Amino acid sequence: MTGPTGSPILIVDDHELVGSALALNLRAEGEDATFLPVRSAAAVLEHVRRIPAGLIVLDLDLGRDGEGNRIDGVRLVGPLCEAGWRVVVLSGSSDAGRVGAALDAGGFVFVPKNAPFPALLSAIREAHAGRSIMPPGRREQFIKLHRDREHERRDLHEKLAKLTQREREVLALLAGGKRAQSVADHFVVSLATVRTQIRAVLTKLEVGSQLEAVALYRKAAGI
Amino acid sequence: MASGVLSGVLGPQRRVRFLAGHLTDMLVVVVLGALVVAASRPAVVAGRIDTADATAVLTLVAAAIGSAAAIIALVTGRLTGDPRPSWFGAALLLYGVVLLPLSALVLPQYPGGTPRLAVLSMLLVSLCILVTALRPPARLGAWGGWALAGVALLVGALVAVQAESPFTRMLTAGPLYSIIVQAGWALVAVLFLLDGYRRQSRIRSRLGLGLLVVAVSQLYRAIVPGQEPTIGLVYPSLRVLGMAVVLSALLTVALRAVTTLQDEYDQLQETLGEASALLDRATDQAAERDHELRNGLAGLAGAAQLLLARPGDDPQVVRMREAVLAELDRLRRMLQNPLAVPVTGTDPLVDDRDAALLDWSPAAADGAAGDGPAEAEHDVGAALRTLVDLRDGRGITLDTPAGLPRVAAPESLTRQVVTNLLANCDRHAPRTPVVVRARLADEPGLVAVEVRDHGPGLPGGQAELTIARGRHDESAGGSGLGLHISAQLAERHGGTLVLRTVDRPRGCLAVLTLPVAR
Numbered sequence: 001m002t003g004p005t006g007s008p009i010l011i012v013d014d015h016e017l018v019g020s021a022l023a024l025n026l027r028a029e030g031e032d033a034t035f036l037p038v039r040s041a042a043a044v045l046e047h048v049r050r051i052p053a054g055l056i057v058l059d060l061d062l063g064r065d066g067e068g069n070r071i072d073g074v075r076l077v078g079p080l081c082e083a084g085w086r087v088v089v090l091s092g093s094s095d096a097g098r099v100g101a102a103l104d105a106g107g108f109v110f111v112p113k114n115a116p117f118p119a120l121l122s123a124i125r126e127a128h129a130g131r132s133i134m135p136p137g138r139r140e141q142f143i144k145l146h147r148d149r150e151h152e153r154r155d156l157h158e159k160l161a162k163l164t165q166r167e168r169e170v171l172a173l174l175a176g177g178k179r180a181q182s183v184a185d186h187f188v189v190s191l192a193t194v195r196t197q198i199r200a201v202l203t204k205l206e207v208g209s210q211l212e213a214v215a216l217y218r219k220a221a222g223i
Numbered sequence: 224m225a226s227g228v229l230s231g232v233l234g235p236q237r238r239v240r241f242l243a244g245h246l247t248d249m250l251v252v253v254v255l256g257a258l259v260v261a262a263s264r265p266a267v268v269a270g271r272i273d274t275a276d277a278t279a280v281l282t283l284v285a286a287a288i289g290s291a292a293a294i295i296a297l298v299t300g301r302l303t304g305d306p307r308p309s310w311f312g313a314a315l316l317l318y319g320v321v322l323l324p325l326s327a328l329v330l331p332q333y334p335g336g337t338p339r340l341a342v343l344s345m346l347l348v349s350l351c352i353l354v355t356a357l358r359p360p361a362r363l364g365a366w367g368g369w370a371l372a373g374v375a376l377l378v379g380a381l382v383a384v385q386a387e388s389p390f391t392r393m394l395t396a397g398p399l400y401s402i403i404v405q406a407g408w409a410l411v412a413v414l415f416l417l418d419g420y421r422r423q424s425r426i427r428s429r430l431g432l433g434l435l436v437v438a439v440s441q442l443y444r445a446i447v448p449g450q451e452p453t454i455g456l457v458y459p460s461l462r463v464l465g466m467a468v469v470l471s472a473l474l475t476v477a478l479r480a481v482t483t484l485q486d487e488y489d490q491l492q493e494t495l496g497e498a499s500a501l502l503d504r505a506t507d508q509a510a511e512r513d514h515e516l517r518n519g520l521a522g523l524a525g526a527a528q529l530l531l532a533r534p535g536d537d538p539q540v541v542r543m544r545e546a547v548l549a550e551l552d553r554l555r556r557m558l559q560n561p562l563a564v565p566v567t568g569t570d571p572l573v574d575d576r577d578a579a580l581l582d583w584s585p586a587a588a589d590g591a592a593g594d595g596p597a598e599a600e601h602d603v604g605a606a607l608r609t610l611v612d613l614r615d616g617r618g619i620t621l622d623t624p625a626g627l628p629r630v631a632a633p634e635s636l637t638r639q640v641v642t643n644l645l646a647n648c649d650r651h652a653p654r655t656p657v658v659v660r661a662r663l664a665d666e667p668g669l670v671a672v673e674v675r676d677h678g679p680g681l682p683g684g685q686a687e688l689t690i691a692r693g694r695h696d697e698s699a700g701g702s703g704l705g706l707h708i709s710a711q712l713a714e715r716h717g718g719t720l721v722l723r724t725v726d727r728p729r730g731c732l733a734v735l736t737l738p739v740a741r
Contacts, residue, residue: 015518021525092517096577117524
């Protein structure tokens with residue numbers, strides 16, 4: 001990783017006030033900081049390849065692009081690191097798994113968005129100088145959490161793969177908030193048939209109740 | 224009217240369905256009975272099977288089936304909360320476990336009259352229980368049948384120890400014993416059948432059919448002359464069939480009960496699912512909102528930071544800038560530390576590791592020069608000054624003596640509670656003068672912060688208010704949650720929050736006390 005003091009600091013955030021306030025404050029301290037508003041993931045990567053590498057402060061949730069798709073900061077971390085940038089992961093999200101994923105992809109340090117503003121600035125300055133303000137072991141904890149979650153997700157998908165087409169459809173309808181009776185109406189079968197299918201789903205997913213099955217499905221589907 | 228038409232259509236339909244079902248049952252039972260009689264008649268059995276042994280085995284089988292039926296009846300009674308199966312089960316168990324083995328296996332070896340009388344009396348009681356099972360008195364509940372079964376055993380034992388009498392001799396010699404047994408069984412079977420017809424219940428009619436087969440098996444004994452062991456195996460075989468029919472009827476009832484329960488459980492699950500989906504949606508919305516608030520606050524804090532104090536600035540402006548920063552900091556903390564929700568048990572679907580990892584650790588914060596180590600204590604006067612400065616146009620009088628000791632609580636606490644109290648003043652006593660005052664409390668070791676308005680005082684003219692969750696004055700809007708959380712925060716740091724109605728002039732006085740720092 002490179003990033004000696006004096007190299008540029010790029011701030012990538014979909015919230016203009018946050019981004020420009022950070023950039024202005026850092027500039028007031030004499031750093032070469034710029035705020036880059038986000039249009040799309042590709043635009044960010046294109047921009048960073050055109051300028052010399054330095055420190056990038058990357059928000060994980062970058063809003064939506066022109067077509068309404070979520071721009072995921074986590075996916076930018078790997079390419080940014082490859083391009084030689086040092087990545088400060090900034091996030092106001094309450095999902096530590098995503099932070100772990102960003103750190104796992106090569107992120108240098110994580111700073112929560114709800115940190116006091118001076119702390120935010122000082123964390124960025126420290127990162128610029130090559131020092132991480134995260135307590136020892138914290139980074140590993142984040143990455144472990146992320147990998148545990150990935151593992152759980154894989155297990156879950158394996159279990160879901162055991163379901164038949166119809167069972168998956170039934171579960172999807174239940175997860176969408178339908179009652180067993182309306183699922184039966186939907187497929188033009190008897191309520192008892194649907195109940196039997198639900199019980200088969202419970203057995204295959206190794207859960208004790210419809211509630212858990214639906215929760216698992218939602219988790220896997222990311223609803 | 225609609226229901227009248229409906230029952231007019233459904234009534235005959237139901238009757239036809241019942242009749243068809245019952246006729247099927249009857250046909251099956253008759254065919255089975257014919258097969259059993261054909262297979263076990265003396266002509267087939269004689270010389271091939273030891274009838275004495277086979278009778279014993281068949282009797283035990285009938286007893287076992289009867290006991291199984293009794294247990295199922297008992298379980299069904301518990302599942303449905305209906306006392307009838309329980310009564311029926313008591314009678315069946317008495318018959319299957321005690322009376323059948325006694326009358327078929329023991330009596331033939333004791334030709335005396337007293338044992339017969341004992342068995343007969345027990346049988347009569349158990350038949351009585353069966354008849355009562357049709358409509359058990361609510362007063363006796365589900366266990367009345369069992370009590371009567373106990374009484375039957377007691378009566379049997381008492382009779383068995385009596386000496387022989389002319390009556391008992393008559394039982395041994397004549398057909399009286401057989402007549403009483405047959406009449407009793409036939410009566411019970413017919414009563415059950417009639418009950419089934421009256422209610423048009425296929426199950427009840429099937430129970431009646433089973434009992435009828437048992438009754439017929441008793442009848443066989445009397446009309447076929449000769450000693451009992453020489454009549455082939457028709458008598459014990461029919462009894463097995465009768466018990467099996469009874470068992471099948473009870474099994475159907477049990478299955479139906481289980482299905483109903485399962486349906487109820489499934490519906491409950493669905494309702495729970497809907498509730499949890501709602502909760503999830505609310506949680507997601509809250510998370511989304513928190514996320515946006517964090518972004519907004521971070522941006523505002525960053526922007527405010529830029530409004531650097533320059534030499535020559537109006538001190539009022541400088542104070543205002545600090546007040547804005549402090550206020551933003553308070554809001555930031557609110558998002559950072561939501562009041563801890565106690566988590567009971569470990570739900571595999573709820574992971575609390577996120578919050579632990581994401582929380583800005585004090586170690587990191589210290590290192591980053593955010594909140595100093597003096598976090599745990601602060602100067603109340605300064606905190607109140609910034610708060611009052613923020614509300615410049617509100618007309619708040621601030622009264623803080625110099626030299627007030629620092630208090631042992633984070634500044635955010637004072638700011639949070641006083642902000643709440645001032646918001647309360649705005650709601651309940653809008654546009655009246657407000658006085659914010661800090662002083663040494665009457666009790667040593669405490670500092671008191673008073674917020675006094677000139678409004679109507681506490682609702683309902685109360686003198687003092689104990690702050691409980693959700694208490695609020697409905698006419699003025701707002702939820703009492705703010706006050707409740709304020710009181711909790713104060714208590715956590717060894718302080719108190721009390722609201723009082725005061726006079727001259729009338730108003731509400733809120734007193735926050737906090738311990739002095741050592």
